[in-house]
Amino acid sequence: MRVTPTTARLRPRSVRAKIVALLMLPIVSLMALWGYAAVTTASHIGDTQRVKDVNAELLTPVDEFITALQTERTAATRHAAAGNTAGLDALKAAGKATDDAATALRNGADAATADAELLDAGLPTRIDRLEADARGLTALREQTEAKDGSRTAFTGYSTVIEHAFAVTGALTGENGTDAASEARVVLELARAREAVAQEQALLAAGSGAGKLTTEQYTLFVGAVATQQELLKPAIADLKAVHQAAYNAVLQSSNYAGFAAGENRVRGAGPGASVISTGFLKDWDKDADAVLKGFGEAESDAGTGATAKANPFGWDTLGASGVAVILGLLGVLLSLLVSVGVGRGLIVELLELRDDALEVAGRRLPRAMRRLHAGQGVDIDAEAPMRRLVGDELAQVGTALTAVQRAALKAASERAELLSGISGVYVSIARRGQVLLHRQLDLLHQLEQRPRDPAEVQELYQVDYLATRMRRHSESLLILSGIAPGRGWRDPIPLVDVLRAAVAEIEQPGRVQVWPVPRVSLNGGSVADVIHLLAELVENAASFSPPSAHVRLRAARLREGLLIEIEDSGFGMNEEAMAEANRKIQSEDIDLLDAKQIGLFVVNRIAARQGLSVELRSSESGGATAAVLIRENLIRDDMPVHDEVRADGQDGGRSLAPASALIPQQRG
Structure with missing residues (x-):
């Protein structure tokens, strides 16, 4: 109809x-x-x-x-x-x-x-x-x-x-x-x-x-x-x-x-x-x-x-009077029965609706968050199975509980799968890190010996590749919820942090580092900030023409330190930009999503260090990644570093290899 x-x-x-x-x-x-x-x-x-x-x-x-x-x-x-x-x-x-x-x-x-x-x-x-x-x-x-x-x-x-x-x-x-x-x-x-x-x-x-x-x-x-x-x-x-x-x-x-x-x-x-x-x-x-x-x-x-x-009298009213009286009683009885039945049915439906909203809005998402956080969930306690008795509404409630249990079971199995995958990530990353650190140490020794400039440049290229491999290995650890093994005890100048991040990409010469404020970052956050900036810089270099430059600049704000990575690429449409920001800022990430894993790495690092990261369109038509580092991670004094000068005037034209900034290994 x-x-x-x-x-x-x-x-x-x-x-x-x-x-x-x-x-x-x-x-x-x-x-x-x-x-x-x-x-x-x-x-x-x-x-x-x-x-x-x-x-x-x-x-x-x-x-x-x-x-x-x-x-x-x-x-x-x-x-x-x-x-x-x-x-x-x-x-x-x-x-x-x-x-x-x-x-x-x-x-x-x-x-x-x-x-x-x-x-x-x-x-x-x-x-x-x-x-x-x-x-x-x-x-x-x-x-x-x-x-x-x-x-x-x-x-x-x-x-x-x-x-x-x-x-x-x-x-x-x-x-x-x-x-x-x-x-x-x-x-x-x-x-x-x-x-x-x-x-x-x-x-x-x-x-x-x-x-x-x-x-x-x-x-x-x-x-x-x-x-x-x-x-x-x-x-x-x-x-x-x-x-x-x-x-x-x-x-x-x-x-x-x-x-x-x-x-x-x-x-x-x-x-x-x-x-x-x-x-x-x-x-x-x-x-x-x-x-x-x-x-x-x-x-x-x-x-x-x-x-x-x-x-x-009876002669006048007769059967019609009886019909009126019985009809009135019938109307009143019908009203009472209808009100009672209707009210009971409405209450049952409202309770069923409230249960469904409670499951969909609170209990199931809460259990999902616990599963994503690696915590166990007792399915029988979260969704006790009801016996299939009663009327159709009770059966709908039983079916709703069965759906909730199926969702929790599927999520639990998926969490176990992710946990297993995470364990594999950690195992592979740990093994790769050991070999990469040995390789970087060997490369550092070779770079210190007198050699032909061409050979030194080739060693630098091998150093860059090894550094990228180390970053990818650390990404596996980060996605698994484990902090990387390297770290610093003392504050590190911001310019050294930026140069180290640039050194971990394939084409560091395309990056222009603008003059930066004379501040330092706490040693405990340096490794994560370097890794986060390297992911964003590499993303900017990958999605812009080979001849275009990527600009890396920083500014001191009242809220903290703002670092911007701007490319000259073709930019992103609104839908793609919103999806990328969702992956960066979402509390839940899907490790089975193979697209743009670097954004998930940025998500984990930003959440661990309390950083704010956002992608937005730039005036040049490309995209800009803005990173806000909070005040609690910044120091205004500039300690002298023996290996790297913090003048910030090289503009990305002559960068030392990534192994020049040697961290103190943890554990």
Whole structure:
């Protein structure tokens, strides 16, 4: 997969961030699912509470208003049919109950006005129309006192009741509670109860004449048909717990008498004198009992059950509430487990990283330095082998220890090899030194005898070669960490030291020794300084044209004595210069590196005597080697030397052979 720069920036970089991202993904997903369940449950609780509010503010007042209107309609039609003051007290009592219900309706409607439009877009209009009907009840009552008042009362009150059912119907779309039956079914049962109330009002309207007109009979038969059509199917759709109340009413003697009266009136037909006083009294009693039973059953199935619903109860929360609680426990448990596992994993990884850095940055380099210094290293103590047990991280730690042991073992074997090579160097160098010193002594004796100048010059050439051979032999000892055998007890003038260094190269005539300060070097450091300068001068002569001169000059500084060897060669690039300085100044040298062994010799001598050596580019285009000799190796007095004059004015034109500066042999 191709990684874009944006993806690379978003990708976690540290191990801690990666582990946190890995563990947080399932936790965030689980929290999202829990959040969805919690929001759904909270929404269900809110819906239940809203239904209760709607029930208390609108449905209950509307139902009570409908019941009051039904009672007043029956009383109004009976009073209008009597044509006298009969039933007036009952009408006034019913009117007062209706007014009280209308007041409660208006108060509830005012409280629910803010949410009415949210429940149904047409609900505010229906409520306004019902409130207008409630305010017009006074006018309606006055109309019932006029001629044909029973017809006006039946029609007027039925219209208001229908408007009330319109408000209730608009609320059937609102989610109900689990405790209540479906609002649509309850509304059908309410209409069935309205049909029973209409039957009672129609018979009351015909009570004055003892019979029903054709219109009244038609309305009566229609009300009976509506009641029978809606009642039993709606009861069947109720919840089982709510069906019992309706079935109890249907199986009662009151309903049987009520049904018998219906059948009697329907069988007689319009205009038949069947509404006697005794019949109507008994039938009204049964009808009142049926209406009361239907009202109570309707309340239990709808508004009453809703009012009793608990938004935080089991019926409301149910499985979703359990899911929310278990989900919360799952989220908390996941967080605890993830934090524990992630923290433990991060700690193990950080410990593994720290161990690796400790091995790579301290323990392994320290052991390597000890091996390079010739000291033994206990591999089991430095890197104790771990058992291959535990998880993958423990196995990585075991593998890391195995790598460390392998590196220490390889370094130890290499150190043993270098030690063996060093021993060979020392043995060969010691043997060669013995022969070379004997050869130089013999050459010195031959040079003292009178000879032809040409023969003397040839002896000088042999002397130079022997001196170089002695220097190379001493280089083997120096690389092996052993000081050369020659040395001086007394301070030696600087000019003699420089001339002796020049005398140890193949072409000493190419070297120009500039005037030097009148100082001396301590005898103990003379041999090393001569050897170091000879290596640098020979290096300068080797990497410059044969016709070019090498300039050797010295200057007294506050920090000590600065000696510079400058050639006129082609110079060195920055990379080669840096590599050469690294070999000169590094604490560790590789004796198996066969390139530029002279720089390693300079490294060992500089480290032993505390000298500072650096290569840098010169203004002439070549290279300059700068050697700083510290104050503790310098003396300003100039002791007289019998063999060599320290005037420093020969400029490299006529140098005595190297054997002219005879050292005191050590050991």
